[in-house]
Amino acid sequence: MTHVTVWNEYLHERQDELVAAVYPKGIHQAIADGIACGDFTVGTATLDQPENGLTDEVLKKTDVLIWWAHMGHEQVSDETVNRVHQRVLQGMGLIVLHSGHFSKVFKKLMGTSCDLRWREYGEKERIWVVDPAHPIAEGIGLYFELEKEEMYGEHFDIPAPDELVFVSWFEGGEVFRSGCTYHRGQGKIFYFRPGHETHPTYYDKNVLKVIANAIRWAAPKHGANPIYGYNEPLEAIVKKG
Amino acid sequence: MTHVTVWNEYLHERQDELVAAVYPKGIHQAIADGIACGDFTVGTATLDQPENGLTDEVLKKTDVLIWWAHMGHEQVSDETVNRVHQRVLQGMGLIVLHSGHFSKVFKKLMGTSCDLRWREYGEKERIWVVDPAHPIAEGIGLYFELEKEEMYGEHFDIPAPDELVFVSWFEGGEVFRSGCTYHRGQGKIFYFRPGHETHPTYYDKNVLKVIANAIRWAAPKHGANPIYGYNEPLEAIVKKG
Amino acid sequence: MTHVTVWNEYLHERQDELVAAVYPKGIHQAIADGIACGDFTVGTATLDQPENGLTDEVLKKTDVLIWWAHMGHEQVSDETVNRVHQRVLQGMGLIVLHSGHFSKVFKKLMGTSCDLRWREYGEKERIWVVDPAHPIAEGIGLYFELEKEEMYGEHFDIPAPDELVFVSWFEGGEVFRSGCTYHRGQGKIFYFRPGHETHPTYYDKNVLKVIANAIRWAAPKHGANPIYGYNEPLEAIVKKG
Amino acid sequence: MTHVTVWNEYLHERQDELVAAVYPKGIHQAIADGIACGDFTVGTATLDQPENGLTDEVLKKTDVLIWWAHMGHEQVSDETVNRVHQRVLQGMGLIVLHSGHFSKVFKKLMGTSCDLRWREYGEKERIWVVDPAHPIAEGIGLYFELEKEEMYGEHFDIPAPDELVFVSWFEGGEVFRSGCTYHRGQGKIFYFRPGHETHPTYYDKNVLKVIANAIRWAAPKHGANPIYGYNEPLEAIVKKG
Numbered sequence: 001m002t003h004v005t006v007w008n009e010y011l012h013e014r015q016d017e018l019v020a021a022v023y024p025k026g027i028h029q030a031i032a033d034g035i036a037c038g039d040f041t042v043g044t045a046t047l048d049q050p051e052n053g054l055t056d057e058v059l060k061k062t063d064v065l066i067w068w069a070h071m072g073h074e075q076v077s078d079e080t081v082n083r084v085h086q087r088v089l090q091g092m093g094l095i096v097l098h099s100g101h102f103s104k105v106f107k108k109l110m111g112t113s114c115d116l117r118w119r120e121y122g123e124k125e126r127i128w129v130v131d132p133a134h135p136i137a138e139g140i141g142l143y144f145e146l147e148k149e150e151m152y153g154e155h156f157d158i159p160a161p162d163e164l165v166f167v168s169w170f171e172g173g174e175v176f177r178s179g180c181t182y183h184r185g186q187g188k189i190f191y192f193r194p195g196h197e198t199h200p201t202y203y204d205k206n207v208l209k210v211i212a213n214a215i216r217w218a219a220p221k222h223g224a225n226p227i228y229g230y231n232e233p234l235e236a237i238v239k240k241g
Numbered sequence: 242m243t244h245v246t247v248w249n250e251y252l253h254e255r256q257d258e259l260v261a262a263v264y265p266k267g268i269h270q271a272i273a274d275g276i277a278c279g280d281f282t283v284g285t286a287t288l289d290q291p292e293n294g295l296t297d298e299v300l301k302k303t304d305v306l307i308w309w310a311h312m313g314h315e316q317v318s319d320e321t322v323n324r325v326h327q328r329v330l331q332g333m334g335l336i337v338l339h340s341g342h343f344s345k346v347f348k349k350l351m352g353t354s355c356d357l358r359w360r361e362y363g364e365k366e367r368i369w370v371v372d373p374a375h376p377i378a379e380g381i382g383l384y385f386e387l388e389k390e391e392m393y394g395e396h397f398d399i400p401a402p403d404e405l406v407f408v409s410w411f412e413g414g415e416v417f418r419s420g421c422t423y424h425r426g427q428g429k430i431f432y433f434r435p436g437h438e439t440h441p442t443y444y445d446k447n448v449l450k451v452i453a454n455a456i457r458w459a460a461p462k463h464g465a466n467p468i469y470g471y472n473e474p475l476e477a478i479v480k481k482g
Numbered sequence: 483m484t485h486v487t488v489w490n491e492y493l494h495e496r497q498d499e500l501v502a503a504v505y506p507k508g509i510h511q512a513i514a515d516g517i518a519c520g521d522f523t524v525g526t527a528t529l530d531q532p533e534n535g536l537t538d539e540v541l542k543k544t545d546v547l548i549w550w551a552h553m554g555h556e557q558v559s560d561e562t563v564n565r566v567h568q569r570v571l572q573g574m575g576l577i578v579l580h581s582g583h584f585s586k587v588f589k590k591l592m593g594t595s596c597d598l599r600w601r602e603y604g605e606k607e608r609i610w611v612v613d614p615a616h617p618i619a620e621g622i623g624l625y626f627e628l629e630k631e632e633m634y635g636e637h638f639d640i641p642a643p644d645e646l647v648f649v650s651w652f653e654g655g656e657v658f659r660s661g662c663t664y665h666r667g668q669g670k671i672f673y674f675r676p677g678h679e680t681h682p683t684y685y686d687k688n689v690l691k692v693i694a695n696a697i698r699w700a701a702p703k704h705g706a707n708p709i710y711g712y713n714e715p716l717e718a719i720v721k722k723g
Numbered sequence: 724m725t726h727v728t729v730w731n732e733y734l735h736e737r738q739d740e741l742v743a744a745v746y747p748k749g750i751h752q753a754i755a756d757g758i759a760c761g762d763f764t765v766g767t768a769t770l771d772q773p774e775n776g777l778t779d780e781v782l783k784k785t786d787v788l789i790w791w792a793h794m795g796h797e798q799v800s801d802e803t804v805n806r807v808h809q810r811v812l813q814g815m816g817l818i819v820l821h822s823g824h825f826s827k828v829f830k831k832l833m834g835t836s837c838d839l840r841w842r843e844y845g846e847k848e849r850i851w852v853v854d855p856a857h858p859i860a861e862g863i864g865l866y867f868e869l870e871k872e873e874m875y876g877e878h879f880d881i882p883a884p885d886e887l888v889f890v891s892w893f894e895g896g897e898v899f900r901s902g903c904t905y906h907r908g909q910g911k912i913f914y915f916r917p918g919h920e921t922h923p924t925y926y927d928k929n930v931l932k933v934i935a936n937a938i939r940w941a942a943p944k945h946g947a948n949p950i951y952g953y954n955e956p957l958e959a960i961v962k963k964g
Contacts, residue, residue, distance in 0.1 A: 089836055089880070091374070111832040112907050113812055115951040122964025123956075126475065128636045128657050129467070133332070133424040138462050142637065148964050154610045154649065155624065155949040157812070157908055162404070162883055163424075167636065167649060167657045171476075173957030175610050175649045175657050183374040183404075184835050185880055198964060221379050226370070226878035228838040233846075234367065234896030235412075241845025241871050241921060330595055330639070352591040353666050354571055356710040363723025364715075369877045369898050383878065389723045395851045395890065396708035396865065398571070398667055401644055408877065408890060408898045414716030416851050416890045416898050425594050426639055439723060467637035469597040474605075475655030482604025482630050482680060573856070608957065611949070615814070615906040620944050644886070645906075653958075665856040665886075703861050708852070716849065717894075 002219040003041050005062040006032045007053065009072035010046040012197040019197045027068050027195070027202060034208040040215060047072050052080040059083055064093035064215045067100045068195065074104075081105045089185030090225075093218025095211065098195035101156075106191070109184050110158055116176070117153035123171040125149040125194065127178055127206075134165045136179060136190065136213045144206035150196035152176045158191070166210075168193060179210070181217075186225060188218040243460045244282050246303040247273045248294065250313035251287040253438040260438045268309050268436070268443060275449040281456060288313050293321040300324055305334035305456045308341045309436065315345075322346045330426030331466075334459025336452065339436035342397075347432070350425050351399055357417070358394035364412040366390040366435065368419055368447075375406045377420060377431065377454045385447035391437035393417045399432070407451075409434060420451070422458075427466060429459040484701040485523050487544040488514045489535065491554035492528040494679040501679045509550050509677070509684060516690040522697060529554050534562040541565055546575035546697045549582045550677065556586075563587045571667030572707075575700025577693065580677035583638075588673070591666050592640055598658070599635035605653040607631040607676065609660055609688075616647045618661060618672065618695045626688035632678035634658045640673070648692075650675060661692070663699075668707060670700040725942040726764050728785040729755045730776065732795035733769040735920040742920045750791050750918070750925060757931040763938060770795050775803040782806055787816035787938045790823045791918065797827075804828045812908030813948075816941025818934065821918035824879075829914070832907050833881055839899070840876035846894040848872040848917065850901055850929075857888045859902060859913065859936045867929035873919035875899045881914070889933075891916060902933070904940075909948060911941040 008028035012019040023030050028044040036042060043062075045053030047069075059065075065084065069076070081104045088094050088109060096106045101114045128143045153174030159182070166179030178193035192210060195201045202208070249269035253260040264271050269285040277283060284303075286294030288310075300306075306325065310317070322345045329335050329350060337347045342355045369384045394415030400423070407420030419434035433451060436442045443449070490510035494501040505512050510526040518524060525544075527535030529551075541547075547566065551558070563586045570576050570591060578588045583596045610625045635656030641664070648661030660675035674692060677683045684690070731751035735742040746753050751767040759765060766785075768776030770792075782788075788807065792799070804827045811817050811832065819829045824837045851866045876897030882905070889902030901916035915933060918924045925931070 109834040111834040113951075117951060117954045119954055119956065120964075121956065121960060121962045123960055123962075126655055126657075130636050130638070130659060131424060131642065132467050132637055133427045133429055135462060142467055153954065154612050155614055155951075156612070157949070157951070159882060160613065160645065160885055160906060163642065164646065167659075169651060169655060169657045171956075171958065172960050173608055173651060175651045177612060177649075183372060183883060186374045188374055221376060226373050226383060226880070228836075228840060228878075228880070231840045231842055231876065233842065233844065233894075235894065237844065237846055237894050239844045239846075241843075350593040352593040354710075358710060358713045360713055360715065361723075362715065362719065362721045364719055364721075367896055371877050371879070371900060372883065373878055394713065395853050396710075396855055397853070398708070398710070400641060401665060401854065401886065403642055404883065405887065408900075410892060410896060410898045412715075412717065412719050414849055414892060416849075416892045418853060418890075424642060467639070469595075469599060469637075469639070472599045472601055472635065474601065474603065474653075476653065478603060478605055478654050480603045480605075482602075613906060614949050615909045615911055617944060624949055665854060668856045670856055703858060708855050708865055 001041060002039060002063045002215060003061055004035065004064050004066065004215055005043050005045055005058060006066045007045045009069040010048065011072050012070065022198060022200050027197065030202045031066060031211065034202060035212045035215065037212065047075055052076055054080050054084060056083065059087045059092065062092055063219045064095060066095045066097065067103060067105070068097045069103050070099035070197065073102055076104055081108060085109065088187035088189065091186040091220035093187060093215070093220060094189045095214050095218060096189065096191045098193060101191065109189060112159060113157045116156045117174065119151040119172060121151060121172060122148035122199070123151055126169040127166050128169065129165070130167050131163060131165050134163060135217050136165050136210060138213050139209055140206060146194055146201055146204060148199050149194055149201065152193055186220065190214040190218055242282060243280060243304045243456060244302055245276065245305050245307065245456055246284050246286055246299060247307045248286045250310040251289065252313050253311065263439060263441050268438065271443045272307060272452065275443060276453045276456065278453065288316055293317055295321050295325060297324065300328045300333065303333055304460045305336060307336045307338065308344060308346070309338045310344050311340035311438065314343055317345055322349060326350065329428035329430065332427040332461035334428060334456070334461060335430045336455050336459060337430065337432045339434060342432065350430060353400060354398045357397045358415065360392040360413060362392060362413060363389040363440070364392055367410040368407050369410065370406070371408050372404060372406045375404060376458050377406050377451060379454050380450055381447060387435055387442055387445060389440050390435060390442065393434055427461065431455040431459055483523060484521060484545045484697060485543055486517065486546050486548065486697055487525050487527055487540060488548045489527045491551040492530065493554050494552065504680060504682050509679065512684045513548060513693065516684060517694045517697065519694065529557055534558055536562050536566060538565065541569045541574065544574055545701045546577060548577045548579065549585060549587070550579045551585050552581035552679065555584055558586055563590060567591065570669035570671065573668040573702035575669060575697070575702060576671045577696050577700060578671065578673045580675060583673065591671060594641060595639045598638045599656065601633040601654060603633060603654060604630040604681070605633055608651040609648050610651065611647070612649050613645060613647045616645060617699050618647050618692060620695050621691055622688060628676055628683055628686060630681050631676060631683065634675055668702065672696040672700055724764060725762060725786045725938060726784055727758070727787050727789065727938055728766050728768055728781060729789045730768045732792040733771065734795050735793065745921060745923050750920065753925045754789060754934065757925060758935045758938065760935065770798055775799055777803050777807060779806065782810045782815065785815055786942045787818060789818045789820065790826060790828070791820045792826050793822035793920065796825055799827055804831060808832065811910035811912065814909040814943035816938070816943060817910060817912045818937050818941060819912065819914045821916060824914065832912060835882060836880045839879045840897065842874040842895060844874060844895060845871035845922065846874055849892040850889050851892065852888070853890050854886060854888045857886060858940050859888050859933060861936050862932055863929060869917055869924055869927060871922050872917060872924065875916055909943065913937040913941055
């Protein structure tokens with residue numbers, strides 16, 4: 001059983017009627033409901049909770065953390081960012097969605113600006129599978145479409161992904177590396193592009209399938225961890241200097 | 242349930258008393274016994290069987306094929322090699338062990354000479370985990386040791402692995418990329434170095450754990466496949482030339 | 483000074499008036515003229531020449547080989563393919579253009595089917611830079627456009643490139659990994675998508691700039707090569723088995 | 724002409740007689756002298772200078788920055804770290820040596836702890852080439868040796884390198900990924916392991932050859948940069964939401 005925590009800043013949905021109409025219980029709850037299945041227990045957490053809802057206790061029991069944020073990036077405390085960062089390096093899975101590309105924790109894990117090109121036109125996005133052997137693409141086939149989405153375009157300033165799973169085509173003329181995996185420390189990270197707050201993206205069955213696949217891929221399984229620092233020789237050698 | 246076929250040329254064990262003493266039922270049977278568990282059904286196949294034991298029927302039901310070979314590489318027919326190659330591209334997992342680096346099918350999948358440096362001294366090998374987030378390293382910790390092994394040394398003429406999981410240290414002064422993953426088509430491939438025929442390597446619990454981890458990682462799960470060839474436009478466009 | 487050989491099957495240009503009108507001296511000559519500069523000496527070779535124009539002598543003096551082919555893949559002899567393959571592993575650079583994806587030598591180097599989706603509609607292609615730090619993207623900026631091209635779409639059945647430099651957007655709705663680098667043995671390979679025979683792609687200044695950049699990147703510089711096979715211990719160790 | 728700045732904290736050499744005896748003019752000067760050639764202009768900078776010697780003016784004219792540090796990591800100001808980080812993303816090459824693995828700027832660029840295992844025994848290190856096609860390995864051949872070095876062992880907590888060029892063997896039983904390349908933004912980064920302050924490593928001709936090769940590889944050449952942020956559609960599309 002994998003324990004998932006869906007974290008959402010939960011600001012747009014409470015400040016903007018258009019967004020509230022799409023996600024009346026918040027993006028986090030839509031995702032939590034959408035991925036519910038016998039393999040996962042799912043909790044949620046939001047920015048306004050004590051310690052941004054991500055206490056040591058919550059993180060300790062979380063196998064995979066899902067992150068949606070946009071206008072509230074700066075409101076996440078540095079302490080929270082450091083706790084999440086540490087837990088990822090120790091093995092917690094992290095799935096960063098859409099505008100989470102500019103979150104403090106994703107930028108800290110990537111080491112780059114994570115900048116990109118964008119446009120809110122509600123245009124068509126077609127998400128192509130470029131690595132059909134990857135478990136995160138399981139069940140998708142060639143591609144899937146979202147009728148209306150925000151555009152994110154290259155260059156996306158990220159490290160070359162360990163594995164590139166999806167590339168998006170946009171009606172307005174751009175492409176984007178939409179599904180990117182990384183190992184960082186003992187943790188696995190998946191960045192997944194779709195999910196502008198004004199569109200019903202997190203009710204789409206393919207989007208939910210990808211997120212569920214990514215949870216299974218990112219869940220930690222480790223029974224033994226690296227040990228760092230000084231170590232005695234493993235072979236009989238003479239100290240020379 | 243994952244169906245595993247362990248393929249072995251099964252020559253050394255029947256021609257050399259020293260090897261027979263270590264693997265009286267053959268390397269294939271030692272591996273099959275060693276990985277037996279509730280998650281796998283395991284069969285074996287050998288070079289001397291019709292169609293080298295790898296008929297369409299056998300391959301069709303095989304989720305993950307394990308390959309051990311050394312002196313008999315040239316005795317494997319090109320038809321067999323092509324059947325296995327095709328099945329890998331269609332999604333079958335392939336685990337290539339030790340001297341299988343020089344098998345026709347591995348060279349065909351890699352595109353390089355797959356050459357390396359070697360020495361039979363029965364020296365110590367220490368296999369280090371360099372990607373502790375990888376599921377194939379699950380449960381290994383920092384490293385494990387084999388007291389007596391053949392040495393394989395760099396440069397190993399393979400494509401840069403998609404993921405490098407293990408690096409070996411040898412008593413005689415060499416290093417080797419010992420655990421390498423690749424995606425080819427819809428299939429997953431893992432090359433794992435240890436396993437000279439005169440040493441009891443395939444009874445070692447860490448070696449068996451790695452092979453079992455690799456089977457779980459390489460097992461195909463796909464419900465939808467790419468389609469190639471001509472395709473009509475997905476958008477309404479005018480043919481210009 | 484880098485010596486470049488531009489190889490072309492040179493069939494369409496002699497059989498099809500439309501193609502001949504675009505490339506009266508052949509695609510090879512258009513490329514040779516287009517990349518001419520003080521850093522390169524450029525020769526050409528074609529399918530109909532003895533040993534397909536790629537004798538040992540020609541290959542020995544070639545630093546970087548450029549490959550255009552389409553309808554004549556099967557007419558290239560296996561001996562030629564093996565000679566080219568060997569030279570790449572020994573350090574010769576190889577730039578495979580457009581329909582060369584289905585050439586024997588590219589498939590042999592990749593190990594996969596190299597299949598893809600395609601359409602001849604003369605539609606717009608926009609080629610985006612996804613790795614602006616890469617020397618092959620030098621001078622391109624964000625993207626460049628080709629008004630009329632054949633479409634190649636994902637899934638493109640290749641190994642994950644060592645480095646992904648370009649991704650194409652097509653008017654009809656597809657994306658494609660258009661600029662892919664690989665190391666194989668001591669050789670460097672660049673696959674570059676554009677160049678259907680009915681379009682004046684090889685007169686485009688951005689396409690020519692990319693090819694020239696790729697030549698500089700792929701040119702071999704090695705003063706020392708790996709040695710394979712048996713080797714004595716580098717440390718004083720006792721033979722144990 | 725490539726302008727190189729060799730940065731050194733320059734503390735050990737002024738506090739420890741043993742180190743001063745090896746590097747009387749500082750590690751930075753030994754490197755600057757060792758790489759001097761007609762292709763480079765070389766300057767140096769040290770921690771104790773205003774703005775840690777890395778003012779905007781210095782960084783602006785630097786094509787490739789070399790970084791050696793150990794005990795003074797925390798004395799480098801956050802402003803300096805941010806300036807260097809920005810310049811790397813904008814295209815400056817960065818070569819991080821030995822204990823620089825724990826510098827603020829390397830950790831910020833990598834996103835991981837950059838921790839490792841270590842031992843000061845003055846033991847033998849043998850550095851193997853695992854990517855003979857890479858320009859940084861130019862002229863090295865199979866391997867080179869350092870008679871006395873500090874040991875750094877796996878697991879080294881870094882992102883999987885874009886390209887792995889060298890792997891070290893240590894007398895005491897460990898291995899280490901000793902030569903690692905990364906692209907970050909428009910900048911190229913090379914981490915190179917050797918260089919403990921008590922050993923004459925930076926006088927070794929192979930070490931100097933690798934550093935010079937890395938400078939050539941990392942030098943920026945870009946004539947056009949990505950532009951981020953809002954962008955208008957490139958195709959005629961209707962705004963839908």
